Amino acid sequence: MKPVAFKYLKPATVEEATAFLAEYGSEAKILAGGQSMMPMLSMRIARPSVLVDINEIAELTYIRAADDAVAIGSVTRQRRLGDDDLVAEQVPVLASALKCMSHPQIQNRGTVVGSICHGDPAAELPAVAIALGAELTACSQAGTRTIPVAEFYRGYYRNILEPDELVSEVNFPAMLPGCGWSVVEISRRHGDLALAGVASLVAFAGEEIDHVRIACFGLGKAAHRLVDAESLLKGQRTSSELFQEVASLVSSSVKPMDDSHASAEYRRALAAELTQRSLFEAIERAKQGAAS
Amino acid sequence: MSIPVPFKSKYVGQSVKRVEDPVLLTGRARHIDDLEFPGMLHVAFLRSPHAHAKIISFDVSAASALPGVECVLTGAELKEETRPLNTMPGIASGWSGYAMAADKVRYAGEAVAAVAATSRYIAEDAAELIQVEYEILDAVVDPEQAALPESALVYENQESNVLFERNYTYGEPDRAMKEADLVVRENYRFPRVSGNPLETVGVIARWDSVADELTCWTNTQSPGGSIRGSFVNPPGRDQITAQPHGGSFGTKMGALLKYEITAALLSRLCDGRHVKYIEDRMEHLLASSTHAWDRRYEAEFGFTSDGRCTVMKVRLLNDVGSSCENSAPSMCWKPLVMLTGPYKVQHFEYDMAAVVTNKTPEGAYRGYGVPPHTLVIERLMDKAAVALGMDAAEIRQHNFIQPDEFPYKTPTGTEYDSGDYPAVLQLALEKANYEGLKAEQQRRRDEGRLVGLSVVFGIEPGGVWAMTGPFRDWLGGMGAINPESAAISISAEGTFDVELFYALEGQGQPTFATQIIADYFGVTMESVRVSQSDARNPAPSMGPAGSRQAVVLTFALIGAADKLAARLIRVASNLLQTPADQLEIADGSVQLKGGQGPTLPLGQIAATMTFRPDLLPDEIEGNPQVTYTWRANRPVDTEGSPYLSYANACHVALVEVDRATGQTSIERYVIADDCGTRLNPAMVEGQVQGGVAQGIGATLFEEYVYDEYGQPQSVTFADYLMPSIYEVPMTEKHAFVTPSPLTALGVKGTGEGAIHVTPAAIFCAVNDALAPLGVELEHANAKPERVWQLIQQAANI
Known part of the structure; x- marks a missing residue:
């Protein structure tokens, strides 16, 4: 379990980092928190000839308010989602996601953006980012562009980033006032990647669901939104019949995979159960929010 | 309690802090990987990607040419210089390969070549450059298929894949079964699991040809060994030096031999330089020759109408993987020393067969084969209790060996030293508030929830002093002290x-x-x-x-x-x-x-x-x-017990199974145990808690999975799931003390008791949770999907 030899570069600024990426292109891999990258290097699954370590880029460590949004730099550790006041106030769903995620030691090192870019299909943050309508800022020597996380993934561990691009920030839109939320999952052990999981956001106008976003993880090649399920719910009053209908829609529409931990069939069953649990919890929170 | 000590006890019996x-x-202990020697070389292995294949040819030219590489050794070259790995003389000869595969590979992950280089990094780079041409053979994966005449052979020099078959019959089991009022039977599977100490195995070898001496620094748990006999041209003398190690659980015994041999030979080939090999975690999970208890059971117990167990028949099929290089199939024999558990049963048939397959070889694991046996006994006691309308605690009380019957001679001739099983069970029930738990279970069952309660009991043979009694059989009739x-x-x-x-x-x-x-x-x-x-x-x-x-x-x-x-x-x-x-x-x-x-x-x-x-x-x-x-002053005879002490314990577990997901959560876990005099109660509790963790691992999380081609699916800790502190509840532990009359200070062995009993506690509790659905789990690993499948099956009945 030793990596193949690689050139190790440690830029101090975004400018330096993008210059390295321009020079080495697809030979290079970016090292952020390293919680997925280091094992992949050690197991020789990833064999980059150049490793660009962005951990020393001071300008990329921040959580700050943007226009109706919370912007998080790409070296910011996941652990901060659990103790940051701005996150708690504007995007509390992120703190809930953190509770489902890995162990504290991993969260202390792993980065928010790193998890989204790595795009493990069973990871929590990509799905939550999609539900929130988050956007990534990708920069290169050619300039910067904004990519909605919902449009970022292209299948199993693949994304649309160009080899010379560095994601410098993720931008989470603030949740609507009174919006309820939920992140639920089934994993074999505490802190494991999920066998299946569902994130949802629900806001009411009176008795009717006015705003709803549902995204799932562990149930396909990448985290994704469940638009059809959202359509069924929008404008409706809540009822257990409606939730069951949504759950069976989700169960039949997702395309999970088989592995040694769970079959696709089992994951579909979990998808139905988790959809219901997530909606119940989000609605409960929305109602509490409205009452307070 | 008073300790029967020949001195004034100020510290003995107290939970003093551990001096080590x-x-x-x-971090100041000098573990094997902390040792450095000038000019030391590092080893990496090339391992087979195939479960079963002939090796046609090796090409090591590119690897040898890599700067920093000092020596490349193929399995074929090693074979010329070494003898096959140990097997079990008198039981099974010719059922092992060499330290590396020479002509054919018998499991995915078997080493086929080794590189010694100036760093582990370079060694791994070089190992990748070795070309091996294979001719792929049909993999033997399923142990029942393996035993059939038409199966491909793992060893062509043998007539079949059946390593051995033995039948141990005591009393008249057939007659007793015929006369039984109630017969319960079931088939069980135990998952393939292993010890996973924090530190993997490692060795540093130095073969000094001038001094004609081989020295191996290792982290072996078995001191005083010699590996001279492994070489065609052995060194004049050899010494194995053991470093402090980070846990073993049985994994640091025989599994080290193949690495000691390879590192030693590489040192000789490199003019006596020190050669270090440290197993990495993937190698440990893949190929450490330490997998254990991949077992299938057919069991049948007979009872009288008033709940007395009169006869037990247990048939064991053990999948030992690709060889018996660690004498590990001897784990089939250990249950013979406690065959009927804590129960008074005179008629017993224990029928065992071991087969080889194209999987990682079996190795010793804490408990040495008793945990699956205890699980079988306890589950069938539960089944009989249900059939007879008895309580789980009641049927056990009804069958216990009584306190005035010690020393108690079991049907196999072994002797239990002492104990008070009814009192230990009673203590566990009281501390758990058993009646309260039953009421709580009923209340939640009425709500449609799946709640399981178990009361199980186990015996822990301890203080192994000799290979006597039934153990002589696997030493080919020899005894040993x-x-x-x-x-x-x-x-x-x-x-x-x-x-x-x-x-x-x-x-x-x-x-x-x-x-x-x-x-x-x-x-x-x-x-x-x-x-x-x-x-x-x-x-x-x-x-x-x-x-x-x-x-x-x-x-x-x-x-x-x-x-x-x-x-x-x-x-x-x-x-x-x-x-x-x-x-x-x-x-x-x-x-x-x-x-x-x-x-x-x-x-x-x-x-x-x-x-x-x-x-x-x-x-x-x-x-x-x-x-x-x-040394014990006891005869090394054909009867008699290899163990001096027999500790015992009662575990009470309350679990709930999630109907929608099949996940099991442990809500209460209460233990009463009697390991005689407690030299240090806190250390006893540490042993118990650790054993519970491994038992929970085997029944809810851990399992080495192979696909139909013999490809291992559990080669990282993302796939082989060790329970963490979140999954293992801090159990409630209560002491009962019956000093052993046979040991100094009245102590009894206590290192393995909890792993003996915990799998049964979890398995019986999960089955009790499922009982209202009319379905039963036969696989001892209650993986959520397995349980969910059963729940689906019940819904469709």
């Missing part, structure tokens, strides 16, 4: 140095050795220092195995202390001009019995021995240092 912990917790030694010396300052003859492993032996010696001589624990002997020719020791050290080391320590004390008193007798029989040792001095008169500090006696030997009596050995080797 500061060194371990501050497993002695243990201790050395003690006293300084002129009155401090004691105690030497043990095996490496620090983590269970806490240095601590209880300190407690015992401090109490024996009436000094403070700070005056006693325990270390590992670095003697070139150490005294006999088997090291930790078979729940033995609390028993055998206590014997050795007290034997050594007696020997030293007699010498000190004899010298004091001369100095004080007082007959020796009027003197005793107390508070670090020799004094007149009864405490009157002058006292002579022990340090002063030691000083006299060192500096004024002219004052010693003529017949005395003037050395304030003794070594004592303990």
Whole structure:
């Protein structure tokens, strides 16, 4: 379990980092928190000839308010989602996601953006980012562009980033006032990647669901939104019949995979159960929010 | 309780802090990977990607040419220089390969070539450059298929894949089964699991051809071995030196041999340079020859209508993987020493068969084969209880060996030393508030929830002293004794140095050795220092195995202390001009019995021995240092028990199964156990908690999975799921003490008890949870999807 030899570069600024990426292109891999990258290097699954370590880029460590949004730099550790006041106030769903995620030691090192870019299909943050309508800022020597996380993934561990691009920030839109939320999952052990999981956001106008976003993880090649399920719910009053209908829609529409931990069939069953649990919890929170 | 000790106990019986912990917790223990030698080379292996294949050719030219590579050794080359790995003489000869595969590979992950290079990085780079041409063969994966005549052969020199078959019949099981009022039967599977110590195995070898000597530094748990016999041209002498290690659980016994052989040969080929190999975690999970208990059972028990078990029939099919290189199939035999568990049953048939398959070889694991057997017994007791309308606790009470029946001779001839099973069970029930738990279970069942409650009991053979009784069979009829030694010396300052003859492993032996010696001589624990002997020719020791050290080391320590004390008193007798029989040792001095008169500090006696030997009596050995080797004074006969003590425990578990997901959560876990005298109660509890974790692992999380081609699916900790602190509840532990009449201080072995009983506790509780659905789990690993499938099946009935 030793990596193949690689050139190790440690830029101090975004400018330096993008210059390295321009020079080495697809030979290079970016090292952020390293919680997925280091094992992949050690197991020789990833064999980059150049490793660009962005951990020393001071300008990329921040959580700050943007226009109706919370912007998080790409070296910011996941652990901060659990103790940051701005996150708690504007995007509390992120703190809930953190509770489902890995162990504290991993969260202390792993980065928010790193998890989204790595795009493990069973990871929590990509799905939550999609539900929130988050956007990534990708920069290169050619300039910067904004990519909605919902449009970022292209299948199993693949994304649309160009080899010379560095994601410098993720931008989470603030949740609507009174919006309820939920992140639920089934994993074999505490802190494991999920066998299946569902994130949802629900806001009411009176008795009717006015705003709803549902995204799932562990149930396909990448985290994704469940638009059809959202359509069924929008404008409706809540009822257990409606939730069951949504759950069976989700169960039949997702395309999970088989592995040694769970079959696709089992994951579909979990998808139905988790959809219901997530909606119940989000609605409960929305109602509490409205009452307070 | 009072401890039956021959001295005033100040420390023995107390939960004193462990003396070895500061060194371990501050990272100052010298583990195998901490050792560095000038010019040392590092080994990486190329491992087979195929489960079963002929090796057609090797091409190592590119690997050899890589800068930094000193030697590339193929399995074919190794075969010319070495002998096959150990098997089980008299039982199964010719069922193993070599340290690396030469002609064909028998499991995915088997080493086919090794590289020695100036760094592990370069060695791994080079290993990738080795070209091996294979001809892929049909993989033998399923053990039942493996036993069929049409199966592909794992060993072409054998007629089938059946390693051995044995039948042990006691009493008249067929007649008893016919006469039984109730017969319960079921098939069970136990998952393939293993120990996963924090530290994997490692070895540094130096073969000095000039001195004609091989030295291996390893982290073996079995001291005193020799590997000379493994070589066609052996070194003149060899020495295996054990470093402190980060846990073993059985994985650091036979599994090391193949690495010792390969590293040694590489050292010889590299002109005697030190050659280091440290197994990485993937190699451990993939190929460490330590997988255990991949077992299938068919079991059938007969009962009278009033709930008395009269007969047990257990048929075991053990998948040992690709070889019996570690003598690990002997784990089939251990249940013979506790075949009927805590129950009085006279008729028994134990039918065992072991087959080879194209999987990683089996190796020793804490419990050595008893945990699956206990699970089978306890589950069938539960089934009978349900069929007879009895409570789980009641049927056990009804069948227990009673306190006045000890020593109790089991059908196989082994002898249980002591115990009070009804009282231990009663203690567990009281502490758990069993009636309250039953009411709570009923309340939640009425809500449609799946709640399970189990009460199970297990026996822990401990203090293995010899290979007697049923164990002689797997040694081909030979007996053997497993002695243990201790050395003690006293300084002129009155401090004691105690030497043990095996490496620090983590269970806490240095601590209880300190407690015992401090109490024996009436000094403070700070005056006693325990270390590992670095003697070139150490005294006999088997090291930790078979729940033995609390028993055998206590014997050795007290034997050594007696020997030293007699010498000190004899010298004091001369100095004080007082007959020796009027003197005793107390508070670090020799004094007149009864405490009157002058006292002579022990340090002063030691000083006299060192500096004024002219004052010693003529017949005395003037050395304030003794070594004592303990051996049980018992016959090595065909009957008799290889174990001196039989601890016992009752576990009560309450679980809930999530109907929608099949996930099991443990809500209460209560243990009452009797391991005799507790030298250090906190350390006993540590052993119990760790065993519970491994039992929970086997029944809810851990499992080495292979696909239909023999490809391992569990080669990282993302796939082989070790339970963490979140999954293992802190159990409630209660002590019951019946001192053993056969051991020093009344101790009983306690290292394996919890892993014996926990799998049964979880498995029985999960099955009890599923009972209202009319479905039953047969696979002992209650993986959520497995349980969910059963729930679906029930919904469709």
